[in-house]
């Protein structure tokens with residue numbers, strides 16, 4: 001596998017019971033890039049994202065065909081422990097979902113339970129909050145409940161929480177759709193910054209956002225990968241008419 | 253038209269209010285009645301001394317202590333077992349016919365008359381396991397009696413923990429068990445306790461399950477181990493009211509004992525409510 005490639009999907013099909021949600025997807029994700037997944041509601045973006053950290057395992061009656069290679073190994077190989085995959089592939093959800101714990105404990109929770117963590121937790125908490133550009137706002141209230149933060153702060157806390165596990169990849173499922181424009185701008189800036197150290201795969205319904213922050217864009221429709229290319233190319237001169245119609249808002 | 257609707261609404265409110273009033277009055281009436289008849293015998297002596305003179309004099313201390321032991325024993329057995337079952341049923345089991353069957357079984361168990369539990373305890377714990385009539389046998393019997401209540405309450409409480417908490421934890425690479433133990437269970441605990449209070453009150457108040465498994469007609473000595481039998485408040489009331497040597501003479505003591513039993517049950521509930529209140533702080537989502 002090319003050293004610039006971190007994840008490779010080969011002919012992946014995914015089923016919820018008898019319903020196929022993804023059809024024969026083959027694609028690669030590049031290291032230290034931001035890849036945006038776009039497409040109309042129900043086209044399978046979240047499903048694809050949740051395949052990459054095996055979160056779909058939690059839903060009864062789902063089935064995967066094909067292979068998804070990460071570090072040369074198929075993450076759906078029976079001998080792979082999904083828990084280990086999730087340590088390396090972090091996730092941020094659409095709705096901020098901090099634990100009902102203190103700010104400090106939200107961050108410390110994962111590393112404390114992950115056996116491979118040896119470093120100093122205090123340093124790690126500080127470092128993660130700084131990376132998520134939240135440190136200055138919360139450094140004096142670390143023992144306050146995370147539920148009292150604003151939505152935008154909560155989302156950055158969730159990003160910090162994921163970063164504290166030192167993942168290689170960060171999956172984000174519409175991370176700003178529940179936030180105001182100022183919080184959204186902050187998170188977008190943050191993503192710019194994070195891609196130096198992480199590979200980011202982000203689902204978004206906001207075309208400007210995809211154009212602003214991503215290096216590559218994949219357009220999905222009804223479980224099929226329609227077009228996948230450099231973001232610039234997708235937004236200026238897409239190969240497929242369907243893609244153009246979607247990004248120009250001609251159909252939803 | 254408007255007027256008719258308004259009338260209907262007021263009639264409905266009146267009805268609802270009346271029902272609430274009837275319940276309150278009944279409860280108040282019972283408590284008042286017990287208080288009036290019982291309070292005259294309540295004294296420091298009454299709650300700290302054993303009965304004397306064929307139980308027509310003296311206090312009820314061994315019965316109070318016995319009921320506390322049995323209730324705590326029932327909680328110690330019913331709560332972990334019930335919570336563990338509920339965790340299995342809601343968090344781990346693949347929902348299907350088998351699980352539905354188990355749930356039906358649990359509901360049936362809740363409907364089994366308490367005397368049947370008593371006989372089961374007698375046959376199983378007292379005789380087969382040779383625990384004899386003892387705190388252990390009685391606690392086990394009461395523990396099983398309250399199991400369905402605790403399982404039901406715990407399942408509700410576990411289900412009410414937002415799915416997003418589980419997802420957030422699992423997505424960090426925290427194992428399923430750790431997620432259940434560190435995130436789901438702490439957030440469900442106030443709910444588990446709330447529901448379990450009902451079961452705890454029942455354990456303290458039941459007579460039939462302990463009649464054959466734990467309760468002594470009379471013993472002035474206090475239990476020294478979990479293999480000793482004890483007096484217990486509900487059974488003591490039953491004994492005084494039906495089988496004592498002088499039923500009329502013990503009437504005030506009967507009411508006094510009832511009063512103490514009600515106080516103990518309310519006391520246990522109060523403790524559980526306080527614990528719950530304490531745990532609920534900082535747990536808003």
Ligand SMILES: Nc1ncnc2c1ncn2[C@@H]1O[C@H](COP(=O)(O)OP(=O)(O)OP(=O)(O)O)[C@@H](O)[C@H]1O
Pocket residue numbers: 016019021039040041042043044045046047048059
């Ligand atoms: N838990 C589930 N059980 C069954 N079917 C599901 C489940 N989750 C998603 N689906 C189906 O799979 C398809 C893809 O859903 P998915 O959530 O991946 O879409 P999406 O592109 O993320 O949409 P949105 O933009 O609305 O979030 C849809 O048809 C949806 O109905």
Ligand SMILES: [Mg+2]
Pocket residue numbers: 045046047173203
């Ligand atoms: Mg989605």
